[in-house]
Amino acid sequence: MAPDAREESSGPRLVRPYALTSGRTESVVDLPIEATLEVQPSGRSANWPEGHMSGRIIELCATSQSVAEVSAKLHIPLGVARVLLGDLITAGHLKTRATISEDTTTDERRELIERTLSGLRAL
Template identity: 35%
Template sequence: MSTLRVRPYTRTGGRTHSARTLAIETIVSTNERIDRDALTSTAEHRAISDLCRNPHSVAEVAARLRLPLGVARVLLADMSELSLITVHQGEPIDAEGRPSMDLMERVLAGLRGI
């Protein structure tokens, strides 16, 4: 018996980019004030909403749901536009345009924990 596999791009309607670009370290959480709408809530949206009841980074969402990073970014950007998730603003960058060392250490610790 073979299992049916869904190609990743079908989950995003064939899109590989979205209007909003989310960095891998961007923290997202479910917007509990918004009721799920049957017309806008896909299986992927429900899985992400369930996972993100506790805040997660974009990279963690992709890893925990076994989604390619690009697919997770598009889905999360779509959900942000629908107000299904809250995108938490990242930490300030240093004078040279790089993320803070504290942020980089937290991302590394999170990746090791996966």
Template identity: 40%
Template sequence: MTRMGESWFDDAAGPLVRPYAVTRGRTMGAAHDLDMLTLVVTVSPLPRLRHIEQEYADIVQLCRTPQSVAEVSAHLNLPLAVTKILVGDLITDGLLNFRAPANSDADNDTAGIGDLNILRAVLDGIRKL
């Protein structure tokens, strides 16, 4: 129980607004297939922002320089799934341009030699733990 005038939550409690509230209950974004490595940047000149939620304005401000979707998520302290939906909305509205990562071809089942070296390095690091 809290006494009169005491705060009923603290900083460790985290956000009081659930992620699905930010996306208005949506779990799927627009038709854009966004990877966490997809780069997004605001267009120039910047059209008028149609959304009133602060997260949209924050994304537009942050993306004045190219950012990956993962970076946007980290900077705004939002889950990646929520960030993908919000970024997708801004792409649909014409406020952001995006570029998928070079090696995001889902039909490519063969790993390049560079990919294999990275996987070996990760495996070695895990073994050292």
């Protein structure tokens, strides 16, 4: 079997996490795991290359997701998710929502905790 044929039949290629972040390990934005994300108009109108991680994140965040949920649903390490999300926030494609404030009700706090635990379990 030719070397090229063996490479094609070996299955999907895996991308190392550091390749997704260009070797960066820290986000430029402080993102707690429970922070929820909202897509901005620039994120909806951007033309992402097929299968590009940023495009996948924007699609996922069309419905409100937490940092932990993005990490779990895209099967990427939490640190990688934070770096990529920070890039999208800095570029104006995503926005974080306040998670807990003085006006947050007990039910809202409970829902946030349940969603965070669900995201962590999925990791």
